[in-house]
Amino acid sequence: MIWRVRGGSIALERPVLLGILNITPDSFSDGGSFFSVDAALARARAMVEEGADVIDVGGESTRPQHATPVSPSEEAARILPVVTALRTALPATPLSVDTVKADVAAAALALGVAIINDVSAFRLDPRMGEVCAAHGAGVVLMHSRGAVHDMATFAHATYGDDVTGEVVAELGERLAAACAAGVSLDAIVIDPGIGFSKRPEDSLRVLAELPRVGALGRPVLVGVSRKRVIGEITGVMTPADRVNGTIGANVAALMRGARLFRVHDVAANRHALDVAWEIARRGNS
Secondary structure (H helix, E strand, O other): OEEEEOOEEEEOOOOEEEEEEEOOOOOOOOOOOOOOHHHHHHHHHHHHHHOOOEEEEEOOOOOOOOOOOOOHHHHHHHHHHHHHHHHHHOOOOOEEEEOOOHHHHHHHHHOOOOEEEEOOOOOOOOOHHHHHHHHOOEEEEEOOOOOOOOOOOOOOOOOOOOHHHHHHHHHHHHHHHHHHOOOOHHHEEEEOOOOOOOOHHHHHHHHHOHHHHHOOOOOEEEOOOOOHHHHHHHOOOOHHHOHHHHHHHHHHHHHOOOOEEEEOOHHHHHHHHHHHHHHHHHHHO
16 A cells, blocks of 8 residues: 655555654643754754654644644744755655644645645644645544644543544544545545544553554554553653653554554654564564
């Protein structure tokens, strides 16, 4: 299976890693660390050297506590200089922009970004689908509920007896909406939204039942890196110290069908997932 993105495609013949590059002052794990263009560029180069296949640039935090929405102009001012620098410095590396705003997406795509990663799966800006379709962008549709300021809280974590079934149904609706807007099916990757509008027990259930998400017929991306659910299990309260738990979750997700992983700690996840993949591949041959 391949993922069609703007300007080419990404083969899913091994685990694909999206390296997280937050150009924000307030992200839950690394807010402010890469707020300048020089710092962001250095971090992106390091992640590519460690094995990142894609760099995912974000300019608006959706952290669990007190996430503050930013205007399209502020978000663009944060990310567009970084995108411009990355396109020059790393021309062979596909760039993704993490945004829920069509105007920000359009500006980034005009600079050569290949992928739009929308944590609202086109819910929050109805123009997002047509913008992505017009540019032939690759798309990540992530399950969430609510708005930027509360989608990573428990405010909308209201599920019945089958949380995975509800997630799959809602993702299916967003998948259909993206296709109706003109986005090519082979350009779409789906993300069950671990930690978004889900309590830890909900996130664990969705991860355990990941094949049901994959049954929608699109490649599955998992973004569990350093998240609260990892800390709940391991007792590690500092997000940056949750590398080992993140690896455990990602390897389990790989065994359940995930092929793409959004991570902060690229080298550790690259090594672990590549080893797990080689073992699994030989077992299936």
